[in-house]
Structure formats: C-alpha cells, structure tokens
Amino acid sequence: DTLGGRHIFEGRAQALDQLIDGKRAIVLFARDVTERVRAEQDRRIAAVAFESRQAMLVSDAETNILRVNQAFLDLLGYTREELIGRKTSTLRSGRHDAAFYAAMWESIRATGKWEGEIWDQRKRGDLLPLWTTITAVRNEQGLVTHYVATMSDISERKLREEEIRHIAFYDHLTALPNRRLLLERLQRALAVARRNNQHGALLFVDVDNFKKINDEHGHHAGDLLLQQIASRLSRVVRESDTVARLGGDEFVIVLEHLNADLALARTEARQIAAKALVSMAKPYDLEGLAYQSSGSIGLTLFNSGDTDMDVLMRQADEAMYQAKHAGKNTIHLHGS
Structure with a gap:
C-alpha cells in the first residue's frame, strides 16, 4: 500500500x-x-x-464463567463442567470482606483493570493465595462484554515472606516475639490504653540463678529450660497479652485491657504476675534432668499513650532488680 x-x-x-x-x-x-x-x-x-501454563478464566459481563484453561483447572481442582455457567464469586474464599471486592470492581470500572493478591478456594476447601489480573474487554461502543482473569499461585512466595517475617520478629529459640515485635506491641498497648481509658502493665521477668544450670548442666539444658519457661508464661497470660524474650534469661510481658481504676488494675496485674511465678516454680523435666527454678518479676503500670516506652522499660527493669534484691521468686511494683 x-x-x-x-x-x-x-x-x-x-x-x-x-x-x-x-x-x-x-x-x-x-x-x-x-x-x-x-x-x-x-x-x-x-x-x-x-492454554499456557498461567491459569486463565473468561467470564461474560455478568461474571458468569464462560471459559477456563487447563492450568486453571489444575490449580483449583475443578472440572470444566463444574465451573462453566457459575458465577466467579463462587470461588471466593471468605477471607476478603465486601469492601475489598467493592474497591476491586470500582478500579475495574474506572481503569478497565485490577491487579493484586486474592485468596481463592480450591474445590477441596483449602485456600490459595493468587496474584490476579482482571481486565475488562469492551466492544466498539465501549460496553463491557467480557472479563479476562489471569492468576499465578504465590503460595511459595507467601511462605518465604512469612519465614522472613518470623526471623525478623521472633526469637529463634523460644518462638516468642523478640525485642522488635515487643516494642510494636507495647506501642499498640499504649495507644489502646489511651483510647479506651484503661490501664496496661509491663512486666520484666528474669530467671533466678540461670547461670547455675549452664555451668552445671551445659547450655543445652539451659536452652531447654528457657523453652519450657516461655511455654509456661504464654499459658498464664490472656489472649490479648504479649510474652516476649529480650535475650538471655530475660522475658517481658505486656498486659493490655486492665481496669480503668488504678488500684484494680494493679491487683489484676499482680494476679497475673503471681500466676507466672507459680508456673515458673513448678518442677522441670529437661530430657530426663529434674530441675527446679524460679523467677523474679518487676512490674510497672501505664495508662497514657504519651508515656515514653524507654521510661517504662527502665521502670520495669529496675523493679525486677528490686525483686531480686528482695530474695528472688517475688514480685516488685515500681514506685512501691
């Protein structure tokens, strides 16, 4: 031409x-x-x-499924007969709320496309994270005639992300939150206390005579003791509370949602601290080694989001040393 x-x-x-x-x-x-x-x-x-290796789905403008490729069937475990004619919404996992889908469809209407992470449900019932792209197909008049979705399984990527997060935020020996995650939880607890006009408490827990077990029975026995103490402390607190390990033989407990009345909040915190001491003082079986231990706890209360975290940590640490000086296996409240 x-x-x-x-x-x-x-x-x-x-x-x-x-x-x-x-x-x-x-x-x-x-x-x-x-x-x-x-x-x-x-x-x-x-x-x-x-018919590529990437899962694909085509629906009409009313989101009725018209076509799926073999990769899609392999990924979600359905047959074509089980999917054709059904609404795409039947694949939803229940993990996302209505607001999520509303925002997704608003993006598709405005831009003709949406891309992001969606959890869908396989035929056998388990949930699957998918990186999904949904594109609107329009005719010459600009009206939507079809939607085309492509999906990639990102399970392995999510697993790697979770492993990285666990390394970053959790203690490798006890699987408890580490200092980094503890400070996040404490910051949250301070904000909640201010918003709800409640008290919270910070407890420093130190294992009494920990050096002795390492010297007499080796570091493996010491590690076993720390793991069992971590498990026991986790069982005496409430679901909203946090037990963390700072390192060595030092643990920290953050108590949330204590009473608005200071005296009652102090009583609640002391009761939980007392349960922790009783739990720590019970006999341990360290792979055949019978062992007895105890702990010393320093306690400080807070009720304002403006409270400095470093000050709180220092107060609880000082109270813990007061408990040790008082003879160990006891609780000391800061300022008392």
Missing part, C-alpha cells in the same frame, strides 16, 4: 478465448484478505496463549 505495508490477497485466474498480441488473455480476480488472515492468526495466537 502507499504506507509501505504488506497486504495479503486471495486471487483466481481465468483464461479467455481472446488473443492479444498472439497470446491468450487471462483475467485475474483478487480481493484483499489481510484483515481476515490477521484475525485468524490472532485467534490462533490467543488459543495458544489461553
């Missing part, structure tokens, strides 16, 4: 009885089939792409 592009023609030649310059004349009939050939090529390419 005049733009230098190539065109494809379909032709038919027919010989005539008429002679021109002694040669038999031929008539050639041709029509431009470039667009038809290109459309056929596009359909073949689309068919190959649709």
